[in-house]
Amino acid sequence: MGRKKIEIRTIENDRQKTVTFARRRAGLIKKAHEISVLCGVKVAVVIFDQREACHVYSSTDNPD
Incomplete structure (x- = not known):
């Protein structure tokens, strides 16, 4: 049995967000x-949060 699908919507509570x-x-x-x-x-992942802070992950020390 699989997981129940959740509704994707904006979270209003700032702490929970x-x-x-x-x-x-x-x-x-x-x-x-x-x-x-x-x-x-x-692999490289770049994420900007709501405060425009940049979070970066790279599988190498020096991504191309």
Whole structure:
């Protein structure tokens, strides 16, 4: 039995939005790392949060 689909909508509560962003960002970076290791590919992820702060992940020390 699969997971129940959730409705995708903007989170109004700022605290909950911050917590959700942190968790989902960590999950996305983990998936990027996994695909890099499993498939031997270079991966880069760039995320801008609501305050325009930049969060970067690269599977290499010096991305091309």
